[in-house]
Amino acid sequence: MWEFTSPRTIVMGEGALEYLRDVEAKRALIVTDKVMHDLGFVSKVSSYLEQAGVEVEVFDEVEPEPSIETVVRGGELAKRYCPDLIVGLGGGSCMDAAKAIWVLYERPDLSVEEISPLVKLGLRKKAKLICIPTTSGTGSEATWAVVITDAEERRKMELASREVVADVAILDPELPSSMPPKLVADTGLDALTHAIEAYVSQWRNDFSDALAIKAIQIVFEYLPRSYRDPSDGVAKEKMHNAATMAGLAFSNSQIGVAHAMGHALGALFKIPHGRSVAVFLPYSIEYNSSEALDRYAEIARAIGVDARDSEEAVSKLVEAVYGLLREVEEPCAVKEMGIDRSSYEQRLEDLVERAMQSTATIANPRVPGVEDYRKLFLYAYDGKRIDF
């Protein structure tokens, strides 16, 4: 027995944002950041909501990797304003913050840390949630994950509840078209990592498999196009859809060791999320392949790899991932990220401890212990092929 949870409605394609014109609500709280203001997205969303007769309030204080303090402030505003609709507008940070603010608004008796799959939240008594991603990677618009940073401990809290999945996700390809190429690459590789890890997860299922494999195919085909040509509307739209599909896939199976390591690296060295997880992707494939060889081989074949056997297919998949990383000018090893070896080694034990404590490896095909993590971090620093 397993459950597949997704937004009730996913609105996609050109003009998707116009869905807001027909929304039924009285008061909406838009949770977003300053960049969304500058890009004009907040006024566009507000304008559509106002056409639907909805009064709008904006909380635009969400920072990258939102902190507990930020979502508590947003929760306080929600309690004063009493919205019946919350709109998460932006990248993963804004949407995750919107989910957490929504919980604090509906359940003032709970703290952020208490968002858990085992706690009955009883949401939707006061408001519904619409998520509108403006980047194509996090998948937060479709997932039950909420990543909030405990700034004091410099730790990313990986929270989750099926109840926080948005009621509606709006995928308007116009929104991500303003992303600079570096962000296109970072977020697109995040989506690829979600999809590949979902496909090999021990909690995978037929539904997550279908979404993961399609998302992987789209990323390999369209990410280079989207990266090279900001005006390539087809590539932008495909990548926007792939990110949500990958989100649905991992949300209903699981992420894996590349995320456990990426979260640790990102928190300690301030590396953008997508880049920090993607750099570990090829190493995680090699590491996991002893337990998930055929699954990776299936991925390889799905992207057109021709191979005599599974070993060769997986080896070619790893090469294809490196190839994609190079094509979108992303690092293939940690040493290429501007992190010097001595400071990396100084923090190695901290990296290992954080990765060990990550929930990301719950369903990874091979669960690393301390020694394996040490080696994985060091091999990934040097760009060495995994041989253990």
Next chain:
Amino acid sequence: MHWKNIFGDELMEKYKFPSEEWIKAFKEELNKNKAYEEAAKDWEGDFLFIITPDEGLDKEVVFYVDLWHGKCRDAYVVPSRDAKKTEFIYEGSYSNWKKLIKGELDPIQALLMRKFKLKGSMAKVMRYTKAASELVKTASKVPTEFM
């Protein structure tokens, strides 16, 4: 424990699950598991493992298991769920415990599927997923005879 049959073949003693003998054997096996010791080196927290009746089990059985810094300090049957106050309670039916021990059910996924219930901080448990996986692997190493 091993002994030989009349043909001289070495046989392994099987422990009935759930029983005092089984939980003692589990404790012994866990304290030999280096991967668990490493993964749970900072863990502090005791459990009640509650096996509720179904299939061949007609009466609730409760194990007390004290896990401390990578070791199992104590493990024994307690007369009831109220006999001991612990930081965590992990509770499921006999048939689901059987699946767990046989490796047919993932301990965390089982919680999400509501096949098991956890009382205590889920967040704390989730930081020790490798340890949880080693606990289950250890249970499956105990030669077990089910009802």
